Amino acid sequence: MLVLLERGLGESSIGDIATRLRMFGLSIHRTDHGGQARIGAVGENAGVDWGAVRAWPGVASVEKLPAPFKLVSRAFHPHDTIISVGRCAIGSRQLAIMAGPCSVEGEEQAFTIAAAVARAGATIMRGGAYKPRTSPYSFQGLGEEGLKLLRRAADANGLAVVSEVMDSQHVPLVARYADILQVGARNMQNYALLKEVGHAEKPVLLKRGLAATIEEWLMSAEHIVSQGNTQVVLCERGIRTFETYTRNTLDLNAIPVVKELSHLPVIVDPSHGTGIRNKVGPMARASIAAGADGLIVEVHHDPDHALSDGAQSLYPEQFEELVGQIRTIAGVLGRTA
Amino acid sequence: MLVLLERGLGESSIGDIATRLRMFGLSIHRTDHGGQARIGAVGENAGVDWGAVRAWPGVASVEKLPAPFKLVSRAFHPHDTIISVGRCAIGSRQLAIMAGPCSVEGEEQAFTIAAAVARAGATIMRGGAYKPRTSPYSFQGLGEEGLKLLRRAADANGLAVVSEVMDSQHVPLVARYADILQVGARNMQNYALLKEVGHAEKPVLLKRGLAATIEEWLMSAEHIVSQGNTQVVLCERGIRTFETYTRNTLDLNAIPVVKELSHLPVIVDPSHGTGIRNKVGPMARASIAAGADGLIVEVHHDPDHALSDGAQSLYPEQFEELVGQIRTIAGVLGRTA
Amino acid sequence: MLVLLERGLGESSIGDIATRLRMFGLSIHRTDHGGQARIGAVGENAGVDWGAVRAWPGVASVEKLPAPFKLVSRAFHPHDTIISVGRCAIGSRQLAIMAGPCSVEGEEQAFTIAAAVARAGATIMRGGAYKPRTSPYSFQGLGEEGLKLLRRAADANGLAVVSEVMDSQHVPLVARYADILQVGARNMQNYALLKEVGHAEKPVLLKRGLAATIEEWLMSAEHIVSQGNTQVVLCERGIRTFETYTRNTLDLNAIPVVKELSHLPVIVDPSHGTGIRNKVGPMARASIAAGADGLIVEVHHDPDHALSDGAQSLYPEQFEELVGQIRTIAGVLGRTA
């Protein structure tokens, strides 16, 4: 339920109301909008007399949050969530540009690419140290060694770091090195992992599952936010359809839909979304034109020898040209890049 | 097969080679590129000795056209096909903007909307007179009366006309009034209809089927072109996926894919592709950013009372604002609108 | 609307009520169930005062037919529709077994296969004379010549004939030779064709489209039945999904769903549904176990040389063994084969 408090109500009164609601066994989340405190009270609420709550002093009104997702909905939190990471404010007027290799492969590779993407305008470096691979016999990533390299390469170039965490047991380790914890598409409904990153102090990048509806994706974000971590960035990366020409079907329709339903920022991964280098640029441009808050792009200086996903990685020069085009398109929507 | 002739070969020699190929029972299609005549020889060619053809005087080389689609492939015809209709050259640097109501409903409606879309920058008017409806009990369109109204409203505003033809028997009738014959998504593999519009003198707008792969879509275009009508405009309008929030999933990945595989122009229908008015603008912008050659958009001055598809029709003012945004995005790609 | 008449009402009173309803511009369809006449009144009914109709003498009650499909719903017609063709009563306790080649290729082929499938227990022969082909360069069928061969081969073996009609203009021609007019998956929403077979005197086999929901499939059947032809057999033949191992995903869930929603018989085409010979038997058995009213199976005595679909055709001996297994499974459900 959404409990709207009276405008200008003092903090101690707000605290009292929150405490009374907690005593029903509800989980209490607060936001403010237009000078008014708003309390989202979620959980099993069968026994609560909401008519009585409505009459409590300080309570302006009580409304049902209509969607199955509550805390991530615009109905609860009407204004855009902005998440600050390094020099970047994800969800603000400025687009978030994340770039880097699929996998961290070694020192030279990480530093070369970090320098290139920083020069081109990225503010966050991506790179995998733990890689989810369909085959148990494929390269699985460098592990902690990879995280260390990624951190050093990013630091040397003034970049923040986003990297994937694949298991609930690894969250503390990855959080030690990365600024943003990425939950991959295959783990979008790994609820043990969602719970764990929901307790982390770091922002989470939540990729959409290959067969996840937009509602299910937002429900997975709700799993994280309901644990207390409100810093969730959504990432569209393609869904599975009958079309086989592209690796996945990047669903850009999801961008305006998510922006309407939720206050969370949403970015796009055109590299996994298409799987084909010369389709990344057009889909990256289209993502921004559709209203995305940023991009996460695979860039490699030597993609022919990449240990994973070489065929979809941009060359540094292609990435630089793309960022230039993105800037102009961003301007059409009153944004910068 | 693709038979490349020697540069500068005279027309009579070219004619001779074409005639000899025809004698094998093949269908012969010609294009020119880089000062060189190219002959696409298609059909049942089991008995042809292509080694011998290679040695004919005037023949430079013989190559297999790799894709299952032949005449619509870039391998056969490397440069972009441009189709002139009224003031518009579809596939040129200038974007093709088509707009109008879902169905023609009456004189006032048709004239009001025609004036509005012309003022906003459209050059082609869309409007249905024969409507494919899931229910036999829904409004089926005004038929020939609707075509007449559409023609008059378009003429009064300097617009060309695109309208759907649903049956092979109706092709001559629709071709009497429309400048472009639209084949709808449900009829993308209605081969009798494809054959008939393949014999028409008018350009064809071929919508992608809801479950059609890009390859099947191009194969349907091949059905038309192989009958002699080379003026085919492809139109992406959404595919069917598990996602139910939007009516269909507009597949913008198809735009760069089609531009690589084929020389035919490709436009996007964001109205049917999303089914939701406030998603049309973002997806229209994204379409152009992805490289589409134009748009076909539903516009209605009174969508609440439209006899079909009101919920996805833009108001004239929204359309006008959209065309302005499109112009800036087009500039990023070196195009105009 | 469903107008239930009083039990035992005389024919002339029933006729009067039907006439009065027709005067509202409604299309009137009648069925009887449990000694009670039921009138389905469909069409644009905005102006009708149904409260007044309820009070007409002879009218027991008036109900809204809930689904978008009306005449094909069980709500209108509660008992199973049975369609007699040759020795077969499709939809009865006895399963309908249809078999034959994908395409009719010649006299010897047609007669050989007809004899084989008749011997194995089929009562209806399938065979294509007009073939919908993705490529314009593939074998398109023998046309009328093929229909003649099919008719003669079937007659010589006591079989009825089902064959595809691809265009509204061809309906009279195909109806001259075939006992059942097949509408293929690609034409499931070719409304001009549905209208035309809706006026034919022959039963129609309506295949489900590759991306058609069950509701849309039933709506296409409604298009036919609303024209007056109530003899429609539905045929599940696989839908398009992301899975690529099988050509299509045969959706057997549709069988119990259709049996609940509609009174029309529903059969399964495991040949197109899987596209792989050794998967046809298992899926045919599963179809009957799921409650299908019959099967349509491709059988060829020399599939390696078939002009189409050889890879999914059963050898005659395989078909014979399959029919034996089907008989036992049918028994579990109280049916015969």
Place this chain on the structure above:
Amino acid sequence: MLVLLERGLGESSIGDIATRLRMFGLSIHRTDHGGQARIGAVGENAGVDWGAVRAWPGVASVEKLPAPFKLVSRAFHPHDTIISVGRCAIGSRQLAIMAGPCSVEGEEQAFTIAAAVARAGATIMRGGAYKPRTSPYSFQGLGEEGLKLLRRAADANGLAVVSEVMDSQHVPLVARYADILQVGARNMQNYALLKEVGHAEKPVLLKRGLAATIEEWLMSAEHIVSQGNTQVVLCERGIRTFETYTRNTLDLNAIPVVKELSHLPVIVDPSHGTGIRNKVGPMARASIAAGADGLIVEVHHDPDHALSDGAQSLYPEQFEELVGQIRTIAGVLGRTA
């Protein structure tokens, strides 16, 4: 690679060959077929000179395992894997019938249902103690308390236990109570979890992901088997398609496909596969007719008050009738139930 050894080769020679292969850094798996030892050597094998291996004494031949999945393929292990659990041999001629509630809810519920399903012919009891739920606010299961109840209820009725494990950290706990560790559809590509159950001493039931191709499903099984646990039972439970009438589309085509590609047993979950009680019976019958090795079915004595999935649970009497029908269909395929 598949290394086939000479017939009748002694164990010590086999051991020597295995050791030499291990020294290349390969992981070695052995099976025997037709009196011949077969070694599957998997892992990064770039540096191995297989021509030389072919010439080793005792080696009959060396073949490439063609599919991306190696150890789970029939090419490696030609005969059916049979997994013994309690009174049941999964993958044998006798069908494996698993049944029970969606969630364990309490003592009375668990014991009532256990008795009912045992009486009807089930040999394995299903029941969730840790429940993956789309909403963080839904019932999440009773946890270890639920596992204890499940174990006691099963033991009292001579049943084995299958229950879901949702996180790598929970494997030892669930393995303490359950005979079979279930990996749910949402976790099919949770590689940390697959690795952990790959080290467990208990059989694993691996459900197919909603958007998983058959190949990806087998690759996930390969993740488990490559860790040393060869006891994997595959479970088809429906894939996600555009069809919305049923909760999922149960893909029975997968049954004959998996039986051809892999030696692992494959069962079907018609309860989640359809989500509708009266569709469970038809699809369960169809599963067995298609060749499945067993079923896992939700049964509840009071489904209207179930805490999860009541709408798809069979009543005990329905389950009993179903098992009877299954027995007859099993007989058609030379099996028992």
